[in-house]
Amino acid sequence: MSQSNEAQTIRRVLSVLRITLGVILLVTWYENWTKGTYTADGIAGLFNYIFNDNGGGPEFYRQFVQSTILQAPGLFAAFQLVAELLLALGLIFGAFTPIAGFGAMLFFFNLFLAYFGGNEWIWTYVLLTSAAFAVAFTQSGRAFGIDAYLYQNRGKSPMGLLW
Numbered sequence: 785m786s787q788s789n790e791a792q793t794i795r796r797v798l799s800v801l802r803i804t805l806g807v808i809l810l811v812t813w814y815e816n817w818t819k820g821t822y823t824a825d826g827i828a829g830l831f832n833y834i835f836n837d838n839g840g841g842p843e844f845y846r847q848f849v850q851s852t853i854l855q856a857p858g859l860f861a862a863f864q865l866v867a868e869l870l871l872a873l874g875l876i877f878g879a880f881t882p883i884a885g886f887g888a889m890l891f892f893f894n895l896f897l898a899y900f901g902g903n904e905w906i907w908t909y910v911l912l913t914s915a916a917f918a919v920a921f922t923q924s925g926r927a928f929g930i931d932a933y934l935y936q937n938r939g940k941s942p943m944g945l946l947w
Contacts, residue, residue, distance in 0.1 A: 889916035891916075
């Protein structure tokens with residue numbers, strides 16, 4: 785098998801992982817939307833649960849959230865609403881996969897930090913963060929994705945960062 789065929793096979797395999805992560809994010813987005821998480825009160829309630837009821841988050845992380853996110857929870861909620869949806873769609877459709885994968889990696893790592901030390905099993909977030917890392921750095925959108933169309937019609941993206 786030639787090197788380009790091997791790379792394409794790897795991208796095809798990782799496209800399954802990419803789509804799976806996108807579906808996980810889309811389901812999360814939908815559940816959060818229907819539960820009212822994307823409101824100022826919803827975000828504040830979420831962090832209240834994570835930090836108090838669940839007992840998670842190291843002290844530096846709690847301080848960061850309280851000094852940034854919880855100072856403007858409505859603004860953060862709107863950002864979270866849009867960001868989770870765009871990440872999900874980017875991963876599902878293989879569009880701008882390096883950016884979507886990197887964003888998903890940060891999202892899942894954030895969840896790892898939020899729940900670290902609490903009652904929830906954090907290793908799920910380690911696995912999700914690792915999977916998003918693999919998707920972000922392998923151009924998995926070039927298999928079964930919009931990135932493949934962009935690559936065929938525009939060639940390599942600048943520094944490989946877009947597709």
